[in-house]
Amino acid sequence: xxxxxxxxxxxxxxxxxxxxxxxxxxxxxxxxxxxxxxxxxxxxxxxxxxxxxxxxxxxxxxxxxxxxxxxxxxxxxxxx
Amino acid sequence: xxxxxxxxxxxxxxxxxxxxxxxxxxxxxxxxxxxxxxxxxxxxxxxxxxxxxxxxxxxxxxxxxxxxxxxxxxxxxxxxxxxxxxxxxxxxxxxxxxxxxxxxxxxxxxxxxxxxxxxxxxxxxxxxxxxxxxxxxxxxxxxxxxxxxxxxxxxxxxxxxxxxxxxxxxxxxxxxxxxxxxxxxxxxxxxxxxxxxxxxxxxxxxxxxxxxxxxxxxxxxxxxxxxxxxxxxxxxxxxxxxxxxxxxxxxxxxxxxxxxxxxxxxxxxxxxxxxxxxxxxxxxxxxxxxxxxxxxxxxxxxxxxxxxxxxxxxxxxxxxxxxxxxxxxxxxxxxxxxxxxxxxxxxxxxxxxxxxxxxxxxxxxxxxxxxxxxxxxxxxxxxxxxxxxxxxxxxxxxxxxxxxxxxxxxxxxxxxxxxxxxxxxxxxxxxxxxxxxxxxxxxxxxxxxxxxxxxxxxxxxxxxxxxxxxxxxxxxxxxxxxx
Numbered sequence: 325x326x327x328x329x330x331x332x333x334x335x336x337x338x339x340x341x342x343x344x345x346x347x348x349x350x351x352x353x354x355x356x357x358x359x360x361x362x363x364x365x366x367x368x369x370x371x372x373x374x375x376x377x378x379x380x381x382x383x384x385x386x387x388x389x390x391x392x393x394x395x396x397x398x399x400x401x402x403x404x
Numbered sequence: 405x406x407x408x409x410x411x412x413x414x415x416x417x418x419x420x421x422x423x424x425x426x427x428x429x430x431x432x433x434x435x436x437x438x439x440x441x442x443x444x445x446x447x448x449x450x451x452x453x454x455x456x457x458x459x460x461x462x463x464x465x466x467x468x469x470x471x472x473x474x475x476x477x478x479x480x481x482x483x484x485x486x487x488x489x490x491x492x493x494x495x496x497x498x499x500x501x502x503x504x505x506x507x508x509x510x511x512x513x514x515x516x517x518x519x520x521x522x523x524x525x526x527x528x529x530x531x532x533x534x535x536x537x538x539x540x541x542x543x544x545x546x547x548x549x550x551x552x553x554x555x556x557x558x559x560x561x562x563x564x565x566x567x568x569x570x571x572x573x574x575x576x577x578x579x580x581x582x583x584x585x586x587x588x589x590x591x592x593x594x595x596x597x598x599x600x601x602x603x604x605x606x607x608x609x610x611x612x613x614x615x616x617x618x619x620x621x622x623x624x625x626x627x628x629x630x631x632x633x634x635x636x637x638x639x640x641x642x643x644x645x646x647x648x649x650x651x652x653x654x655x656x657x658x659x660x661x662x663x664x665x666x667x668x669x670x671x672x673x674x675x676x677x678x679x680x681x682x683x684x685x686x687x688x689x690x691x692x693x694x695x696x697x698x699x700x701x702x703x704x705x706x707x708x709x710x711x712x713x714x715x716x717x718x719x720x721x722x723x724x725x726x727x728x729x730x731x732x733x734x735x736x737x738x739x740x741x742x743x744x745x746x747x748x749x750x751x752x753x754x755x756x757x758x759x760x761x762x763x764x765x766x767x768x769x770x771x772x773x774x775x776x777x778x779x780x781x782x783x784x785x786x787x788x789x790x791x792x793x794x795x796x797x798x799x800x801x802x803x804x805x806x807x808x809x810x811x812x813x814x815x816x817x818x819x820x821x822x823x824x825x826x827x828x829x830x831x832x833x834x835x836x837x838x839x840x841x842x843x844x845x846x847x848x849x850x851x852x853x854x855x856x857x858x859x860x861x862x863x864x865x866x867x868x869x870x871x872x873x874x875x876x877x878x879x880x881x882x883x884x885x886x887x
Contacts, residue, residue, distance in 0.1 A: 338863070362622045363808075363829070364866040366652045368625060373655055385623040
């Protein structure tokens with residue numbers, strides 16, 4: 325499964341949006357737009373760690389790409 | 405303070421990894437306090453609308469030394485709420501940072517807090533001058549005005565003297581022998597009581613060090629142990645929701661290794677610590693959590709101690725020395741403390757008192773001077789003539805495997821009878837069996853009168869800024885969903 329596909333699948337299970345809606349919103353800030361809340365965000369980072377063995381740092385959290393599905397997919401891809 | 409060694413480290417600003425000794429910190433505070441003194445004739449309140457920072461902490465101390473009332477306003481509040489707060493404060497001088505500035509529309513006196521590192525040192529004899537300023541300060545005058553985070557929508561302005569904060573902090577410290585070897589990790593919002601009394605005043609009067617980590621967020625949770633290890637913190641004030649997030653975010657062994665064989669103090673406040681969260685945290689990390697109980701108005705009332713931990717059973721510890729109590733007619737816990745607030749700025753204070761005793765709004769029991777909080781009097785559900793305490797149901801429900809968090813509230817049915825609704829979060833997709841298990845556990849532990857009428861599965865329980873469950877928002881969500 326492609327990384328972006330994996331992320332969209334994850335968001336569809338943890339938010340009220342459908343796969344189609346998430347694909348359309350993949351460049352939106354998922355925290356500011358309220359797509360997921362802070363608890364789900366913690367789950368997301370934890371699940372990325374499980375799936376791709378990636379631990380994010382403070383600098384990563386400040387990366388402007390971090391809060392969008394597209395940006396996050398790119399960051400994970402760079403680390404793989 | 406006379407015995408403090410001013411060459412010792414006092415504060416760490418982790419945003420710049422900058423360490424300040426007492427000398428460096430108070431030298432700058434003296435300079436800022438001179439600026440404040442210049443406006444003292446016209447302005448008795450210094451209103452801070454700022455995020456957690458060394459600049460804000462210095463602002464409080466500078467206000468203390470200038471004989472002014474430090475007024476703390478959370479920049480995360482909505483613009484309208486901030487405007488209402490500002491309208492309710494007279495004779496004010498407003499200090500903001502970037503976050504605060506964006507929330508203030510128009511003001512006659514507005515000052516932007518500068519970079520603390522660039523503030524000049526007032527003089528060479530910092531210790532003497534600082535002590536002099538503290539001696540000049542009348543500790544029984546108004547010093548601090550905070551605004552409650554409130555889940556009812558009514559933000560109340562709570563007034564305290566410096567003496568109140570020092571007395572209650574000292575009473576708390578005595579139980580744990582908090583001393584100058586302690587290093588506190590500061591994560592609580594710095595404009596509420598837990599971020600000021602617990603996380604600044606309490607360590608300060610013990611001569612302990614303060615590491616300003618910034619306001620807690622999910623991002624901070626992922627680097628929590630790295631930051632704690634880096635600054636060698638050994639004292640913490642955290643809320644139950646912070647504990648839950650740290651538990652979820654920390655997968656690696658760093659925390660477990662750090663906690664081994666170290667004397668760490670984990671104080672938990674601002675909301676009820678459920679047994680399940682306690683057990684999970686204490687199982688993962690070899691530490692003991694000390695829950696405490698207090699209100700912005702009454703400050704610290706009780707804390708768990710190593711002795712009370714042995715009792716178990718959801719107590720919030722021993723009443724602090726000097727705390728007196730009695731019970732209202734419906735079992736409401738009424739408290740009298742030597743550090744009672746001076747009053748509200750925007751509410752009639754008298755209606756919150758029964759004689760000298762403050763009506764806490766909490767239901768409680770006392771056994772051998774140990775306090776057990778059983779719920780909120782306003783949350784009490786009256787069903788079939790029986791008083792149902794939501795807190796009792798929540799305690800049982802959170803212990804059921806699969807329930808992450810929960811909150812109980814009531815709704816009226818078409819016959820105007822109250823129904824018990826359990827809002828809960830769970831990662832399980834199929835929740836039918838889980839709900840049956842919760843029902844069975846509640847009836848078995850509390851009896852049939854406590855039966856849950858409705859279940860409401862939510863992704864997470866809404867929280868207010870201090871991590872308390874926001875029942876009002878949860879109930880509104882529920883009503884919207886069933887309409």
